[in-house]
Amino acid sequence: MLWPRLARALLGRPLTGAAPPVPAETVAALGERLAATARQRLGRSLAIREVDSGSCNGCELEVNALQGVAYDLERFGLRFVASPKHADVLLVTGPACRNMAEAMERALACTPEPRWVVAAGDCAVDGGVFKGSYAVHGGVGAVLPVDLLISGCPPSPTRLLEGLLALLEAEAPPARVRK
Amino acid sequence: MTATALIRAGAPQGARPFERFLLTAEAWSRLPAALAGDPSLGLMALWAEPGMVHAAFLAEAGGTVLLASAPAEGGRYAALSPARPGAIRFERMVRDLWGLTAEGGTDLRPWLDHGRWPVAGPLSGQPAPMPGAEASQPAFLPVEGEGIHQIPVGPIHAGVIEPGHFRFHVQGEVVVRLEARLGYKHKGTLSLMLGKSPRAAAAFPARLSGDSTVAHAWAFAAAAEAALGVAVPPRAVALRAVMAELERIHNHLNDWGFICNDAAFAFPHARCGWLREGVLRAAEVAFGHRLMMDRVLPGGVATDIAPGGAEAIRTALAAVEAEVPALLRIYESHASLQDRVVGTGYLDPAHAAAFAAGGFVGRASGRRFDARLVPGYAPYDLLAPPIAVEAGGDVDARVRVRVAELTASVMLVRRLLAELPEGATMAPLPDRAGEGVGLVEGFRGECLAWLRLDEGGLIRGAFLRDPSWLQWPLLEAAIEGNIVADFPLCNKSFNCSYSGVDL
Numbered sequence: 001m002l003w004p005r006l007a008r009a010l011l012g013r014p015l016t017g018a019a020p021p022v023p024a025e026t027v028a029a030l031g032e033r034l035a036a037t038a039r040q041r042l043g044r045s046l047a048i049r050e051v052d053s054g055s056c057n058g059c060e061l062e063v064n065a066l067q068g069v070a071y072d073l074e075r076f077g078l079r080f081v082a083s084p085k086h087a088d089v090l091l092v093t094g095p096a097c098r099n100m101a102e103a104m105e106r107a108l109a110c111t112p113e114p115r116w117v118v119a120a121g122d123c124a125v126d127g128g129v130f131k132g133s134y135a136v137h138g139g140v141g142a143v144l145p146v147d148l149l150i151s152g153c154p155p156s157p158t159r160l161l162e163g164l165l166a167l168l169e170a171e172a173p174p175a176r177v178r179k
Numbered sequence: 180m181t182a183t184a185l186i187r188a189g190a191p192q193g194a195r196p197f198e199r200f201l202l203t204a205e206a207w208s209r210l211p212a213a214l215a216g217d218p219s220l221g222l223m224a225l226w227a228e229p230g231m232v233h234a235a236f237l238a239e240a241g242g243t244v245l246l247a248s249a250p251a252e253g254g255r256y257a258a259l260s261p262a263r264p265g266a267i268r269f270e271r272m273v274r275d276l277w278g279l280t281a282e283g284g285t286d287l288r289p290w291l292d293h294g295r296w297p298v299a300g301p302l303s304g305q306p307a308p309m310p311g312a313e314a315s316q317p318a319f320l321p322v323e324g325e326g327i328h329q330i331p332v333g334p335i336h337a338g339v340i341e342p343g344h345f346r347f348h349v350q351g352e353v354v355v356r357l358e359a360r361l362g363y364k365h366k367g368t369l370s371l372m373l374g375k376s377p378r379a380a381a382a383f384p385a386r387l388s389g390d391s392t393v394a395h396a397w398a399f400a401a402a403a404e405a406a407l408g409v410a411v412p413p414r415a416v417a418l419r420a421v422m423a424e425l426e427r428i429h430n431h432l433n434d435w436g437f438i439c440n441d442a443a444f445a446f447p448h449a450r451c452g453w454l455r456e457g458v459l460r461a462a463e464v465a466f467g468h469r470l471m472m473d474r475v476l477p478g479g480v481a482t483d484i485a486p487g488g489a490e491a492i493r494t495a496l497a498a499v500e501a502e503v504p505a506l507l508r509i510y511e512s513h514a515s516l517q518d519r520v521v522g523t524g525y526l527d528p529a530h531a532a533a534f535a536a537g538g539f540v541g542r543a544s545g546r547r548f549d550a551r552l553v554p555g556y557a558p559y560d561l562l563a564p565p566i567a568v569e570a571g572g573d574v575d576a577r578v579r580v581r582v583a584e585l586t587a588s589v590m591l592v593r594r595l596l597a598e599l600p601e602g603a604t605m606a607p608l609p610d611r612a613g614e615g616v617g618l619v620e621g622f623r624g625e626c627l628a629w630l631r632l633d634e635g636g637l638i639r640g641a642f643l644r645d646p647s648w649l650q651w652p653l654l655e656a657a658i659e660g661n662i663v664a665d666f667p668l669c670n671k672s673f674n675c676s677y678s679g680v681d682l
Contacts, residue, residue: 011512051342055364056387058472059389061389065456066448083340084335097366098295098296098365099291099364099376102295103335103342129382129383129386130367130371136366136367156469
């Protein structure tokens with residue numbers, strides 16, 4: 001049993017896929033939003049607090065997939081944390097539901113600066129199909145100051161990864177940002 | 180007079196394929212007492228239109244669905260909750276959305292309305308503006324006893340999951356009472372569907388609960404097709420079933436992994452996650468979307484299966500089939516894991532029956548109901564899936580039902596792909612009036628959709644009922660007497676949808 005397993009492990013390739021390329025314009029735009037001091041404090045690792053402000057749970061399925069072996073988010077220094085108090089990033093999914101607005105504001109108030117707010121998914125971008133409902137304010141930007149938009153319904157894990165890696169790249173010292 | 184006879188004595192309204200009977204307010208007021216003496220009629224849903232209340236029942240014996248309606252004179256109707264505990268949350272929702280009050284209701288606290296909308300009774304036809312209203316604090320059911328303390332959790336939870344508030348009353352380590360307060364994700368889904376054609380409104384059932392996007396879209400499409408008398412091409416029917424079974428497989432794999440993870444046993448979580456990823460990637464190859472969202476539309480399916488799609492699905496399913504027996508052996512042979520799941524979160528079959536709980540929650544507590552078999556629909560009439568029923572009622576029983584179902588679904592998909600009919604994948608929809616009901620078994624249980632179209636073929640009334648409506652209250656029963664630390668395990672073994680019931 002051991003030898004075939006050992007051989008498979010030696011010859012086989014890892015299940016985890018390669019990192020997606022990161023769009024340079026996004027990185028540059030994000031870099032401009034970040035003061036040099038903040039860059040130093042955040043370093044090359046980010047703690048993410050996921051906040052669902054009213055999604056259909058499709059986004060949660062794909063965000064959860066990021067943590068699995070196929071995408072292995074932690075290899076990039078990105079990890080999910082249980083409290084906004086420990087977070088550098090609020091990753092918000094869903095339209096900004098009126099019934100969630102206070103909880104969103106409180107989560108932001110608990111997140112220490114410097115911080116990023118990422119609106120992930122078409123609903124979070126501008127309310128998506130729920131735009132104009134009496135029960136939603138609109139996109140996440142209607143309630144929180146958003147730094148990065150990731151579109152898609154839901155955004156695939158690869159698309160989410162691209163966006164989150166852009167945050168990491170933006171935090172690199174300016175010389176390392178490829179133009 | 181039995182409840183069934185009482186309903187059937189009403190005036191038929193021409194809903195298809197299940198008839199809706201219009202009762203007088205007086206006849207409806209006799210319904211609670213009749214239901215109390217007729218346990219075989221399960222309440223599936225309760226909803227409304229301006230000035231009118233509707234209910235859907237399942238006659239457990241014959242497996243037929245029966246709809247009943249009555250005018251809510253003066254904004255009031257007789258509550259069904261004294262006879263059917265499952266009606267409680269529906270009655271609270273009906274008051275919040277349509278402004279109709281359940282007279283004699285067991286619980287009249289608000290549910291979806293947290294006092295934060297700009298209007299009250301948004302679907303009532305004449306919503307009252309609520310400018311600058313102060314949101315009230317929720318009131319929870321009281322608990323008395325020595326050393327009782329409360330643990331408030333949420334709406335934002337520690338994991339990557341949907342928002343909702345759980346109020347635990349705890350004595351020592353033991354949960355005395357759990358009460359969920361949901362509604363945080365209320366998006367006004369039903370209001371957005373009104374006035375649209377079924378085709379234009381299909382985006383909303385597809386986003387009622389993303390993990391059940393295929394099942395809800397199918398139930399909604401079936402309701403529209405029944406209302407309009409449209410026959411769906413056989414190829415589209417088969418492709419819908421392929422997608423629905425893939426959805427069942429990926430969700431069952433996901434939750435099985437997460438349940439093991441919640442018992443600090445990470446290996447099955449990693450493997451199930453990988454197998455599920457394979458299924459999602461195959462779905463993307465075959466149907467152009469990982470979750471197959473917006474692929475089922477009224478009239479058929481949005482796109483035919485892509486060339487190479489069937490092969491991609493077969494390959495992904497072969498990996499699932501090859502590994503599930505080994506994973507099941509691991510699941511069964513580790514005492515530390517079994518210790519956490521066996522006997523935990525016991526749901527009494529009597530409770531499951533009283534709430535007419537569908538899906539694996541009902542089937543793991545002895546309730547033999549699967550909408551694919553009874554009342555049944557194509558293509559399952561020719562392809563009857565085996566039904567997995569357990570009597571245990573605990574976390575383990577729910578896992579076992581799901582593992583059996585995912586194995587059965589792999590076989591179903593194989594057969595569907597092997598016998599895929601040729602031909603069109605979409606039928607045109609006429610613009611005309613009609614009323615229809617759709618009932619489709621999603622991974623969580625039966626998804627019910629009802630809609631009423633006007634002369635122009637636009638939606639005048641609609642309701643989408645996720646199976647979680649009848650499962651959430653049972654989670655509260657199942658956790659009683661368990662330790663707080665086992666709540667994640669119990670919760671994941673139910674995996675009720677928040678968005679699905681928040682509407």
